[in-house]
Amino acid sequence: MKKWMFILAIFNTPLLWGQEVVPCPEFNQIMRDAEKAEKAGDYRNAILRYNAAERCNPAMSADIDKRILKVFDKIEQLRKKAESAQRAAEREKRTAQAEAQKARLAEDKADQNREQAELAFTRLTQQINKTDEEARRAVQKSREAKSAALAAKAQRLQWEDPTLAIRLAEAAYEIHPGDDAQEAINDIFSYKENIFYNKEIPNGSPVKAFAIAPDASVFITGDDKGVCRIWDIKGNKLQEFQGHTKEIKKIVFTPDGTSFLTAGWDSLIRLWHRDGSEDRTFQQAILIEDLAVSPKGDRIAFCAQNDSIVRIWSLNGENLLQLKGHTKDVNAVAFSSDGDLLATAGSDDTAILWNTSGDILKTYASDYGNIDGIAFSPNGSELLIASGKPEIWRFRIGERVVVNSNYTNITCAVYSTEGHWFATNSLSDASVTIWHTTGERFKTLNGQAAGTPVSGIAFLPDYRTIITTGVNGIIRFWDIYGNLQNIYDGHGSFIPALAMSKDGLKIATASDDGSAKIWSLHGQELQVLKGHKNSIWAIKFSPDGNSILTGSEDKTAKLWNLKGEVLCTLNGHTGGISDVAFSTNGEWLLTASSDSTARIWDTTGKLLYVFKKHQSGLSSIQMLEDGNLLTGSYDGTIRTWNQDGLEKMVLKPKSTGIKSVAVSPDGNIAAITDDETVMVWDKTGQSMLKMSGLPDLLFGLAFSADGKSILTSNFLGDVSFWNLQGKKIASLRYHQGIARQIICSPDGIYILVPGGPFDSNSATLWLTPQAWLRFNIAPMTESDIITYGIREFLEDYGK
Structure with missing residues (x-):
């Protein structure tokens, strides 16, 4: 306050020492302006106005001073507020700075935590990846172990059940494509004795009786519970019904195939319509052992357990005859194909031949124990006898053939429909053996587990399919020719060469008889090409499949259309023509000859070039994908050269001659040399493979369609x-027969070779092993998949 009094004293000095002054007329206005300024907070102008008013009216100094002091108080209060606000702002600033520092520290901490989290995540990810990799390796090791175990099991199983064995080997390869699995597949396929069934049908119960209709459209099974099942020939079940109250022992069709009879151990014989509806029942107080129907359909013959008598009835149930000739139980009966003879077999080790009047015509005594089965040949001239060994009784000429086998306990023996084969079962090893009627073993069908013998066998009229039934309840279809698909038969002599069109739909065969033939893939003969004067040793289709080029021992080559017309004849070689080919665009004709030359011709027969670099006869010629030509010669060289004769490469294996050359799709070159060695080079001439010590006299050579395997013959x-x-x-x-050439179809499904199952005057079409496995071998059953614990590895198998 003293401070303000001093200020007022200074401002009011003239008033302290001057005379009384008369107020100026503006005093009131100045005071109002001062008050207005003070009220508006304009304290500086307010003080100035108050001072001016005080000078204008000194008499009011005391009052005006109080007013001025109040203004100064307000100013002081404002100053204090400002300082307080400043201090508060500074405090807030410091607080904000502190908070900012804390935020920075928190952010740094967060960054540190984030880095640590990222590091931990990285470590966790690495650990997870490591764990996953270890798990993957463990799974892979498990798959490898499972694959190896299955492959080993397949190798052992092939002697018992080759079909299951090859499927297990295939499964092993799918689980892990290792060497063990591949070797198992190779071994099972390469062993010629392995026969595979192409269909497997579960009957649902042990098959005790089995019969196939005369037209082979349906077959019937009977089980140990008396249930009959009717199946179509594809294996589809058509009917199932209760035929007997006990085991069905025998089923036979009537000759017209419209009805069938069943004999059960409930002492009943029943006649049924083909649809499974019953016609009539024959009651007997005996247990039926075997039953046969006369080919004329008017009589039945049957024998019973523990009974030496054979009974002949009419189909109306009338007892016609009782045949008494055996001294012990009769086990089997059979009518001849003309119905004039009846054969019976018994435990007295004899077979008896009867006429329709019941007279004994001849008796056969076996040296090998009980006779449990008997069958007439289709021509009725011989009897197949199932004793301790298969025996053939040629009763019309008094000859017997005892098949030299180790099989014992044969209960089933049947002829094929044409009579060239017969088949027998074996209770000792549960197999079926197919024999030539000469007594030579053809093949053995293995597929039944030990202790589950085959109970029924039937040949189908297609000459290749066999149906077997087993007491394990399984019905199997076997193709005795395996992957053989077609036979092209009709030439008068052997077939040195053949060809397949690029689309794989047509076949061409060339014969030693001087003719060539065109066939459809399915075996229909389409055209005969005649015009050569000597053997045809080479034949090829043009790239478009519309023409054929043949080369002959008569020193000429001929270009033909598919109608069998000669388009042109190539004359000029001085030796027989050993091979022919088309250029890749079909515009050139290529010939190789024993005269040591190769020649290029146009399609009109004009000679374009003669290649003379070989020193001996040529065995092969073809055009490569790069447009160069390849020739192989008995001078021991393989040469590639262009159309002008400029040589690109010469291969000289250590031999005196090249018998055959093949080129893979990717350009690898394979050759058979005259020392029976197979060699393979890559397209640059680097050696890839050498196989020596192969069987003598190799002829045919080819690459598979994918180039991954080689075929030899x-x-x-x-x-x-x-x-x-x-x-x-x-x-x-x-x-x-000699397969002088091998052709692989473009799709890799078939191979075509000269020779066949019966003679060398035919050509044959076969499935490749891969296609055979895919199309014509039965898959594993779900039971097998579960048994061998492979469902988890083969989720989609069989689905």
């Missing part, structure tokens, strides 16, 4: 598949 008719490491993959079964 020899003088004995053996056709083998090899991988590019020299391991045998598979062999053709039943092939006979």
Whole structure:
């Protein structure tokens, strides 16, 4: 306050020492302006106005001073507020700075935590990846172990059930494509004795009786509970019904196939219509052992357990005859195909031949124990006897053939429909053996588990399919020719060469008889090409499939259309023509000859070029994908050269001659040399494989369609598949005759070779092993998949 008094004293000095002053007329206005300024907070102007008013009216100094002091108080209050606000702002600033520092520290901490979290996540991810990798390796090891175990099981199982064995080997390869699985597949396929069934049908119960209709459209099974099931020939069940109250022992069709009879151990014989509806019942107080119907359909013959009498009835149930000749139980009965003879077999080790009047015509005594089965040949001239060994009784000429086998306890023996084969079962090893009627074993069908013998066998009229039934309740269809698909038969002599069109739909065969033939893939003969004067040793389709080029021992080549017309004849070689080919665009004709030359011609027959670099006869010629030509010669060289004769590459294996050359789709070159060695080079001429010591007289050579395997054939008719490491993959079964050439279809499904199962004057079409496995071998059953614990590995198998 003293401060303000001093200020007022200074402002009011003239008033303290001057005379009384008269107020100026503006005093009131100045005071109002001062008050207005003070009220508006304009304290500076307010003080100035108050001072001016005080000078204008000194008499009011005391009052005005109080007013001025109040203004100064307000100013002081404002100052204090400002300082307080400043201090508060500073405090807030410091607080904000502190908070900002804390935020920065928190952010740094968060960054640190984030880095630690990221590091932990990275470590966790690495650990997870490591765990996953370890798990993957464990799974892979598990799959490898499972694959190896299955492959080993397949190798052992092939002697008992080759079909299941090859499927297990295939499953092993799918689980892990390792060497063990591949070797198992190769071994099972390459063993010629392995026969595979192509269909497996579960009957649901043990099959005790089995019969196939005369037209082979349906078959019937009977089980141990008296249930009959009717199936179509594809294996579809048509009917199921209760035929007897006990085991069904025998089922036979009537000759017209409209009805069938069943004999059960409930002492009943029943006649049924083909649809399963019952016609009539014959009551007997005996247990039926075997039953036969006369081919004329007017009589039935049957024998009973523990009974030496054979009974002949009419189909109306009338007792016609009782045949008494055996001294012990009769086990089997059979009528001849003309119905004039009846054969019976018994536990007295004899078979008896009867006429329709019941007279004994001849008796056969076996040296091998009980006779449990008997069958007439289709021509009625001989009897097949199932004793301790298969025996053939040629009763019309008094000859007997005892089949040299180790099989015992044969209960089932049947002829094929044409009479060339017969089949027998074996209770000792649960197998079925197919024999030539000469007594030579053809093949053995293995597929039944030990202790579950085959109870029924039937040949179908297609000459290749066999149906077997077992007491394990399984019905199986077997193709005795395996992967053989077609036979092209009709030439008068052997077939040195053949060809397949690029679309795989047509076949061409060339014969030693001087003719060539065109066939459909399915075996229909389409055209005969006649015009050569000597053997035809080479034949090829044009790239478009519309023409054929043949080369003959008569030193000419001919271009033909598919109608069998000669378009042009190529004359000029001085030796027989050993091979022919088309250029890749079909505009050139290529010939190789024993005269040591190769020639290029146009399609009109004009000679374009003669290649003379070989020193001996040529065995092969073809055009490569790069447009160069390849020739192989008995001078021991393989040469590639262009159309002007400029050589690009010469291969000289250590041999005196090249017998055959093949080129893979990717350009690898394979050759058979005259020392029976197979060699393979890549397209640059680098050696890839050498197989020596193969069987003598190799002839045919080809690459598979994918180029991953090689096919060879020899003088004995053996056709083998090899991988590019020299391991045998598979062999053709039943092939006979020299396969001088091998053709693989473009789709990789078929191979075509000269020779067949019966003679060398035919050509045959076969499924490749891969296609065979895919199309014509029965898959594993769900029971097998579960048994071998592979469902988890093969989720989609069989679905």
